[in-house]
Amino acid sequence: MSAAPAVSTTSVPTAPSTRTAVLAIVALALGGFAIGTTEFVTMGLLPDIARGVDATIPEAGHVISAYALGVVVGAPVLAALGARLPRRRLAMGLMVAFVVGNTLSALAPGYGSLVLSRFVAGLPHGAYFGVASLIAASLVPAHLRGRAVSSVMLGLAAANVAGVPAATWLGQQLGWRSAYWAVVVIGAVTLLAVLTVVPSVPGRSEASIRTELGALRRPQVVLTLLVATVGFGGMFAMYSYIAPIVTEVAGRSAGFVPVVLLAFGVGGVLGTVLGGRLADRALFRSLVGATVATGVLLGVMAVAAGNALALIVTVFTIAAAASTMVVLLQLRLMEVAGEAQMLGAALNHSALNAANALGAWLGGLVIAAGLGYRAPSVVGAGLAVLGLGFLAASAVLRRRELRAAA
Template sequence: MTTTIDDPRLATDATDAVDGGVAARRRTAGLALLALATGAFAIGTTEFVSMGLLPQLAAGVGVDIPTAGHVISAYAVGVVVGAPVLAVLGARLPRRGLLLSLMGVILVGNLLTALAPGYGTLMGARFVAGLPHGAFFGVAALVAADLVSPKRRAQAVSLVMTGLTVATLLGVPAATWLGQGLGWRAAYGLVVGLVLLTLVMLALFVPRLPADRGASGRTELRALKEPQVLLTALAGAIGFGGMFSIYTYIAPTVTEVAGQGEGFVPFYLLAFGLGSVSGTLVGGRLADWSILRSTVLGAAAMGVLLATYAVTSQWLVAGMLTVFLISVSGGVFTIGLQMRLIQVAGRARTLGAALNHSALNAANALGAWLGGVVVAAGLGYPATAWLGVGLSVLGLVVLGISVALQRRTSLAAAAA
């Protein structure tokens, strides 16, 4: 007898084959996302560990602490410069090969940091270590989005970004503890180990993915002429500055405004880290619902909560809870920005995705600098929160201009 498609055995086998294929794809995507998140964890650790080891760094290379603080700026400058440059140069490379190359540069930068004989070499090493930061996250976001269904793309990107936020909870404290006990070079040695682990995981678990069809450096550069890309990045650079205006001065706010001992500062930082992780995961789900609405919601909530912190910073529990919620809203905002930049960049997705991290590092510098101006003017540490409110509102204004321009362009195209 000829077996037909109505044969129950054939139907069962076909169903099992389909289910097995779906399960295999999910396992592949899961391992790839884990590899990308591990890379994000390594980058987050190297980005923030210098802040906790400034006294050791200063003593190790024979400079004072304020001068040693410039190594943090050197890393940030590397991120801002490297994100667009490396995204353009690597636009035509296969995704996995580009990720391995970028992580290789991070390896070199951290090796040079750990072996730096003096201040000048250390500054150069931190600049090199920062160069691939934005491009790695940008390419990792594209890979994560391409590995899953369209309805889960933002969630996949948020899972990768969670590696960065978890670094503030686990990687940075561990590296700081190691650096304080065995010397600051040991902290960057730990980062080197994390980078090596990432290289192995990327090679094993990330599938071969080609560059976008028609991608080229020239195509990527065109994104810098797109008003939507520039306005969205500007909204992030200004709007997220409010977060850093309070985060930079959180320690003196705890001790001088809330009247608590230095021992409570780590609990505030823990609350901030937990909020970042939560906000990043929530932001992924909200962005899959609506990229624009989640971005606006995150920015607006951050502004309201910063205003709240200007009042609650004088109390221990209320201040800590507000810091947690501010960080949650910041996570929602950054994931929305990441997905919107990918969306409005069109064919220049690599540069669009990488620009998010240039914008966030610019926000870091802007918020910290303006916060310092406010404090130096004698307005007090709670005034940094009011500064943050102003920056959040300005970011929303820029985002509103972006949306209005986009709608006007769409209406003009429909009428043509």
Template sequence: MPSLTTAPRPPSAALAVLALAIGGFGIGTTEFVAMGILPEVAADFDASIPAAGYMISGYALGVVVGAPLLTALGARVDRKALLIALMAMFTLGNVAAALAPTFSTLMAARVFTGLPHGTFFGIGSVVAAGLVPAHKRAQAISMMMVGLSVANIIGVPLATAAAQTVGWRSTYWMVTAVGLVTLVALAAFVPRTPTSPHTTMRSELGALKRPQVWLALATGAVGFGGMFASYSYIAPMMTEVAGLEAAAVPLVLAVYGVGMTAGNLLGGRLADYRLMASMYGSLAAIIVLLALFFVTAHHPVTAVATVFGVGLAGSALVPALQTRLIDVAPGAPSLAAALNHSALNLANASGAWLGGLVIAAGYGYTSPNLVGAVLAVLGLGLIVASGLLDRRAPAAAGPRAPVPSAAP
């Protein structure tokens, strides 16, 4: 008779994670395609590239606001029902973006679309982690996040190519279709996951009293901003500096997506093995690669190779940060996991804004890479401080948080 520890996971667990990954694919496409369609949006609305880049910041700010707000409001809601509601919001936001008559309305649609992003990934991470043994939580989270990574291999390049041929609005209609598929998959495959009767808005918000929660969030907000400072302007960097044709940009985005997917899967395994060490290593790698990108961006081959590395190193950090936040916020895993995406999208907003500032100041399209390297240095300093605090007061980190299991 096989032991319980070696028994295969029931198919429902795999299908539930698949449904969550499909949602991640749609969200990732909407989030990252903005970088690839900046020239088309700027031309359509007669705006500069840095000005069009504000739609990246607008989406990110929607995530920053929406993650804590919607997670707190949904603290007592069954997690399956909440995931479906969040995906419905996301789908409606993409319809609004596709129909936007002005840049202002596009910005509003992007902010609205970003509102459910963090809560969807936060709640989805908790659900995915509850379907597997405790020692495989980070891997389960990384599998759920694979959808976001694969979006950069398939969704973003296809949407960017569509934008170049039939217009940027087609990208949002494509994501609308993915949102509808996700709604069906969530309803069919995700098990009902009721919240604890002790979970309230107040108990969730209580996680914000812990210094380790703020250090982990700050690490994501600052350190991950380094990647976005560079990646937000990848399209003009490849065409204006590396000398590639505009038609090659979707292929470059696909290379970045392959790096993201590899980094996400690798990061999940490393985080389950040595959580803090995996974060130190990821941030150190981001620093080195972004500093190199300032130089390698001038040649097509080295530029594309560095794009792959930046995607790998950046994505390896995400499942580790997600797991760290669940660990340091026992009793409020949903809010902690959702706030991770607030932090990452604050990084998105600030990285895109700072990158646009140095470009607008005349330092060229490669200058955001150096800004990114500096931000990653600051992020590494924050997580090192968090690790030192663990050594001085191990109880501050808290025990590994139990994750609610899904109801059959």
């Protein structure tokens, strides 16, 4: 396969300086930090939210599902609708929608309104990362595009290390609504930063909803989305049940869970940085390697979970491999989506949220069947193997396409 992602991007009118490119990418990554914080802080504050809106904890869990559904729906729709718009303007519009959704979340008077507001907050998630990835790629030379895109994604990874713990602590001290207000502030700062330091980048004037959504007819796009949904779903099969794995399998107290989550967050940051560098060298081969590594490590997790130190090391390496996979999937979709690159980049986040739902559901099934808390990791390894199957099909199809072109 290609040695670097063959991503054609709409360039800025004049090549920006290195300083301008760095500042612009940092501004875009700040938006990713805000999005990552709001996506995961709800999980840490679920009991507080349940009490605040007079709901049970399982009912409050629907608040998380509503956000994920917003991502799945919003990513393709908003990316297709916004393809013709200037990209900085689109990024700002999506961040405005994000701020509005989180403001409504902080003000929600009851359970129903909170569920609806979380759906609204999730709508711009995927499209923002799509347009931010394209802007970042347009600011650097072709051989650095993988690193530029991974730098935007680094905001999402950093949220798990700093944003989510800080917002969770704030919500516990000042009430769960304060966590969403904190996200609103970060979103507003992002909006100002994007306006100030991100260069103007034109959209695709010839784009239409039909041509954008036409990318979904491309077999390579569909296969890559299946890798993201099924192959990456394996990580969520394990991670969704990390708290009981710590307490029931490793035999540690609930106070040890944050330590494991911190290891996961740090591994995610490392994997995001690594993913960009690997993409610039060999995108497809690196994606295969990351999928293999994720599957193998999930298998190891089923054995190592009983030892606290081994658990931390394994969770760290799973996070690194899986985060590498996220960046590579993003760039692979941008590569195979043709002219609909923003849609391809946005769809990655729809697929990852579908992976979240699939992995958690399958993990819950094996636990309910009495197979214990190690079983979701075995399920995760199996899902990674299925993801490899879709990658193999993609490689075979690519060889046929090259022979046909020759």
